[in-house]
Amino acid sequence: MPKLIDIPEGTDVVDVRKKMNKLLSTARNSAKPDKCILCGKLQTSFCNSHSVPQLSLRNIADNGKVLHASLLMGIDVVDIEKGVNNSGTFHFICNECDGTFFQDYEDEQNLKSIPTDKMLAEIAVKNILLQLSKRGQEKELYRELQKQFHAYSNLENLEGIKELDVRDYEEELQFHKDIADNNISGGYQILYWSVLPYKVPIATQSAIALSKDFEGNEINNIFDISESVRMQFMHLAILPLKEESVVLAFYHKRDKLYRKLRHQINSLSEQKILQFLNYIIFAYTENYFISKTIQSAIESNDKLAELGQENSGYPNLGFLGPDNLFGMGYQPVGMDKIPNFLDCSWAVT
Numbered sequence: 001m002p003k004l005i006d007i008p009e010g011t012d013v014v015d016v017r018k019k020m021n022k023l024l025s026t027a028r029n030s031a032k033p034d035k036c037i038l039c040g041k042l043q044t045s046f047c048n049s050h051s052v053p054q055l056s057l058r059n060i061a062d063n064g065k066v067l068h069a070s071l072l073m074g075i076d077v078v079d080i081e082k083g084v085n086n087s088g089t090f091h092f093i094c095n096e097c098d099g100t101f102f103q104d105y106e107d108e109q110n111l112k113s114i115p116t117d118k119m120l121a122e123i124a125v126k127n128i129l130l131q132l133s134k135r136g137q138e139k140e141l142y143r144e145l146q147k148q149f150h151a152y153s154n155l156e157n158l159e160g161i162k163e164l165d166v167r168d169y170e171e172e173l174q175f176h177k178d179i180a181d182n183n184i185s186g187g188y189q190i191l192y193w194s195v196l197p198y199k200v201p202i203a204t205q206s207a208i209a210l211s212k213d214f215e216g217n218e219i220n221n222i223f224d225i226s227e228s229v230r231m232q233f234m235h236l237a238i239l240p241l242k243e244e245s246v247v248l249a250f251y252h253k254r255d256k257l258y259r260k261l262r263h264q265i266n267s268l269s270e271q272k273i274l275q276f277l278n279y280i281i282f283a284y285t286e287n288y289f290i291s292k293t294i295q296s297a298i299e300s301n302d303k304l305a306e307l308g309q310e311n312s313g314y315p316n317l318g319f320l321g322p323d324n325l326f327g328m329g330y331q332p333v334g335m336d337k338i339p340n341f342l343d344c345s346w347a348v349t
């Protein structure tokens with residue numbers, strides 16, 4: 001399988017892993033805010049919040065462990081197997097908010113009935129919190145890399161772009177939080193919701209700025225980073241329950257770029273929709289967790305590896321040869337080229 005980061009032969013991988021972990025934890029610590037972004041109260045310690053509810057992670061865990069997306073990103077130096085306790089977590093809100101704000105949706109019974117607007121708002125808030133926390137960490141990671149290795153010649157530009165992201169995410173967070181706090185209804189548009197009668201081997205939850213719809217037409221222009229452009233997100237949640245799975249995709253009606261996709265989805269079969277959503281997980285997100293039962297199916301699939309390293313239909317660094325720096329002629333991996341893990345044939349028992 002091609003790897004994004006090639007580790008020279010003879011390198012002490014354990015040593016590199018230790019250094020990476022230290023760097024990441026330094027970045028994590030300096031990225032901690034001083035107050036809880038949900039309630040505004042000053043905090044000295046933050047909750048170990050799960051972006052994907054533990055109730056779902058536990059349902060696909062093997063001896064308490066799940067596999068992480070780094071399995072596909074070709075990053076050898078990061079652990080690919082982790083305990084549920086450390087999977088997809090962020091430290092950005094207080095214990096009290098973590099224990100109360102998401103109660104409606106983090107509930108197996110509620111998840112099995114048509115989601116309320118409050119539940120959808122809670123999911124959106126959680127997804128945006130994860131993005132904000134990641135951005136904060138990335139910024140500190142850049143600074144740390146710069147301090148130790150002088151890795152960037154244009155750190156200010158890079159930070160400027162991240163600031164724009166943060167501004168948008170903060171607005172987005174407040175927007176969905178208001179809906180949850182005030183129980184406002186009628187704003188969300190569900191693209192797809194289903195309770196599948198089997199347990200899928202993947203758990204995920206993410207805000208996604210989709211760049212192309214089902215037919216390949218543009219939705220967000222993700223290369224336009226001008227200040228006036230606001231990315232529009234759809235939210236995806238794939239949550240395995242004890243014997244069933246909830247598959248949910250939605251957006252807020254203010255995000256009109258998704259209207260065409262809604263019409264497309266309305267005319268697709270369930271099988272096609274699941275195939276599309278399965279593709280979105282691997283093409284756009286990294287916040288997914290996998291049951292060990294499909295580890296070998298994933299590791300032996302070159303198309304999945306290729307897709308995991310694509311950036312919106314363009315090959316990522318790992319695939320750009322010195323004679324073709326722009327990836328011209330590259331054929332993006334199609335949704336029918338990868339296994340559909342949401343299909344019942346991949347169900348875990």
Ligand SMILES: [Zn+2]
Nearest residue numbers: 036039094097
């Ligand atoms: Zn709080």
